[in-house]
Amino acid sequence: MADPRNETVSDPNEEIMRATYRALREYGYADLTIKRIADEYGKSTAAIHYHYDTKEDLLAAFLDFILDRFKDAVHEVETTDPEQRLELLLDKLLVDPEDHHDLLVAVLEMRSQAPYKERFSERFRQNDEYVRYLLRTVIDHGIEDGVFNDVDTEHVARALMTIVDGARTRAVVLDEDCALATARRTAEEYVTARVVADD
Amino acid sequence: MADPRNETVSDPNEEIMRATYRALREYGYADLTIKRIADEYGKSTAAIHYHYDTKEDLLAAFLDFILDRFKDAVHEVETTDPEQRLELLLDKLLVDPEDHHDLLVAVLEMRSQAPYKERFSERFRQNDEYVRYLLRTVIDHGIEDGVFNDVDTEHVARALMTIVDGARTRAVVLDEDCALATARRTAEEYVTARVVADD
Structure with a gap:
């Protein structure tokens, strides 16, 4: 899997996924908060909540994101x-x-x-x-x-x-x-x- | 492993371990509280705290308890x-x-x-x-x-x-x-x- 931190992106959803990835690596799942993801994203928690209602919604999307990246890696x-x-x-x-x-x-x-x-x-x-x-x-x-x-x-x-x-x-x-x-x-x-x- | 629910015991520590086992099965780890273990034990939370300061102390002892039971089963x-x-x-x-x-x-x-x-x-x-x-x-x-x-x-x-x-x-x-x-x-x-x- 390519390191998701090192790529240029513009899609806000993808940027949020990368911020989630960094926050998960730093804090783990139990101590993860929308605030911490927002800090990594460099925007307000409202900017996250615009896309995802809850932390669970966001993490479900994150699991899809990981799976998609795995599929891309396999296609290589x-x-x-x-x-x-x-x-x-x-x-x-x-x-x-x-x-x-x-x-x-x-x-x-x-x-x-x-x-x-x-x-x-x-x-x-x-x-x-x-x-x-x-x-x-x-x-x-x-x-x-x-x-x-x-x-x-x-x-x-x-x-x-x-x-x-x-x-x-x-x-x-x-x-x-x-x-x-x-x-x-x-x-x-x-x-x-x-x-x-x-x- | 023999089912720890079905045995007659008198050692209070062992009774607390069995109560922890039942509470863990019912609530899982994240929602486990000393109160819920005390309810299974049929005594007050103070009766648990007499033996274990924190939930983490108790669960560390519980992991020892499981390992000991596994060792007993292997000796059979x-x-x-x-x-x-x-x-x-x-x-x-x-x-x-x-x-x-x-x-x-x-x-x-x-x-x-x-x-x-x-x-x-x-x-x-x-x-x-x-x-x-x-x-x-x-x-x-x-x-x-x-x-x-x-x-x-x-x-x-x-x-x-x-x-x-x-x-x-x-x-x-x-x-x-x-x-x-x-x-x-x-x-x-x-x-x-x-x-x-x-x-």
Whole structure:
């Protein structure tokens, strides 16, 4: 994911999203306020409320914003070779987030609120479904090409996302430097053992 | 893990822990108050404050209580056969929590606060280190007996805990009924492919 702080923008919604990103990194979810986002935005709280009624509305929009950015990053994966494409997808999921530890912290707080906030849970589900769809598609493609075993693609996609979500949680809760690298290696071992066809 | 609600106890600390467990299941972490725990305990808030100054003190003790219960449950695993013992450990980690969904919800809220609360993070780290120690020990035992491959036991323990933590997070955030079962199957596939020696 490109760093959202370093780009020139003019859309006010996008500017508010970037301000939210900076405020979330600085204060975390629990201590986030519209006032703090407005300070990052450089305008009044009224300028935020013009677009979003509540902090929850704004954060639901922020989750959409993150998902859109993830989709853009995935579209940059240009190769159609299934083995390479699966590797690059796993890199997007497990290597790129290393530069965004503060965001992982804030997102885990939002994730933990999913049981209480329907708008959060539906977005996390939508995000997960989208990534599993990408994984299934590339695995199906590899099966058709004869380079992958005839695996249960739905299960493999869920297995890989279990490893991804484990890494995201461990990086935050245990503050483990190696959490993402361990998960990347585990995903690699899993794919090599179960998915990639023997020559 | 045995259901902590169904046991006869007399130790006041243990009674407070059970009351905390019930209150956490009902209200979650964010809406938990000493008053609500006292109501479950059937005594005044002063009776709680006699033992614990703050909600955070009490919840740190609660995390110790859960870890102790987990240790007790693991000690019930009587077999010393490494393959069976590894399977039973994975069952304790990935099958037993199915009956404790509300606890998974409350614990994920506490986990998400680990970056802000040192007493939470040190307990989650201690818990994780203990379980990885158990996993390493059984894997080393299997390597000595020649039934497991000569794997990097530290990495395998971390890989399995990544799958466990992924399942715990997905069961809560996505409210996925299959999260734990998917992770159990993934752990099994990983162990079969990487750890268990070919005959």
